[in-house]
Amino acid sequence: MKFKLVASDLDGTLLSSAGEVSVRSRAALAGVQAAGGVVVLITGRPSRMVLPLAKDLGLSGHVICSNGAAIHRLPGGEPEDLRTLSPEVLRRAVPALRSACPDLGLALEWGSGMQAETAYRAAPDSVSDVLEVLDAGHPVLKVMARSARLSPAQLTELINARCGDELHASLSGAPFAEIAARGVHKSAALARLCAGLGIRAGEVLAFGDAPNDLPLLSWAGCGVAVANAVPEVLALAAEVTLSNDEDGVAAVLERLLVAGKIGSGS
Template identity: 35%
Template sequence: MNPATAGNSIRMLATDLDGTLLRSDGTVSDRTRAALRAADDAGLLIAFVTGRPPRWLDEVIETTGHLGVAVGANGAVLYDLARELVLRAHFLQPPALAELARDLRAAFPDVQFAAEYGHGFAAEPGYVHDWQINPRADRQGRPIPPPVVGELTEILAQPAVKLLAKDRGADADDFLTLAGDVIGERASVTHSSSFGLLEIGAPGVTKASGLADLAGSHGISAAQIVAVGDMPNDVPMLVWAGTSYAVANAHPAAVAAAGAVLGSNDEDAVAVLIESLLAG
């Protein structure tokens, strides 16, 4: 049954990736792949709404087979997965990046910065990576340049879709609250980590704004969207969507924002949800 013709009139499923659609080991189950294919066949638009930049979406394409449009970098990038093409992007400009970094470092002396450009990444020498920053190549086999290491003035000299601020010893939630007071309305700030790593984007840019942009281009209203997430960066999307769920392993902020709670990501919660939507 097509969900658009069923009583719920749902036309889009918006799902986060890490911790939500993906299992804890980063894999996608056979059940989830089958559910995504069935949803696509039924006319349900699937949107991956993620903090990941475009270069980290190729592996998801390979494991899920999904070739639609993703909302990446917490709403800053609208990315065509099939064509590997950035359709729209919202940037923080160098003067704003420099000002934010200056004020955050004054408030948090141990903070280290990195810049996410969308198709590239740069970081200060003291910014310690917690995972591989770049895949070695894109889906066409073309090498992806390694991340740049440079001084703050160098890495913030070009527009960025995200400024990353890391204080490894800080509590993630406390760091977010305190940094939000410093940043004010000059930028959007969130986190999706278990440690002190903030993701800072252009003012007003969130997963909700990026999803609204995508939905609007398809003539889909918030009431026709089901959203699923697990972390604070999902909260705006979960609040905005007409129907929203947190997975059982979600951060308390996501649980509070969602309308209901599903099973965990390791229990294929998104696949179970899709199956229930298609069953009508």
């Protein structure tokens, strides 16, 4: 069986510590496409950051952004599937979270922009309460949460404990917790995309490094961790490759391409 689709996380996985895609990694991704395989960037980053990178890499097909809340078609970047956080849910959840964590700072994110609170980021355009801007009509895909008192991991645990019926918080390695609608995560989005493409989970090769990649690596036919991944990801992965700074993704792709195990066909 060949892997027909390669899904890779960005930060800490495909991207180097300098935030770049190396020449070697670019060549490996191009090789996957030349063999008839599909490359999907799958990340917590918003589309405004991912679409320019996909264009620069010459990718076709789709990208999955905001931890699975958005699927965009390439090359134009049109949104095909958005799983937004409803204002009603946020108006219920935010006060409950503030009562449990008084120094909570939030930022709303949608594909083309974001709005932060002063408690999240002191900036001229920050507001005192993001709930005040919900009526602006932005399709909120993700909420980022910070606390000086709680670590991102502790904050993630608190959010899931208090609001897990309606929200899902996860960790990407960034210095904040990331909140999405319940049921929204990378593997759910990739499963929907693959169903539309006629690709089975066993035909998917996935790469990751952080806790928010765990469902993705579990779902894929082969989940690969880079050497710099967190212990939970290293323990779960079917294979551990070199680190992101050593072109770990490219190393696996090169080996499988030579073996004829990536591409279209059976």
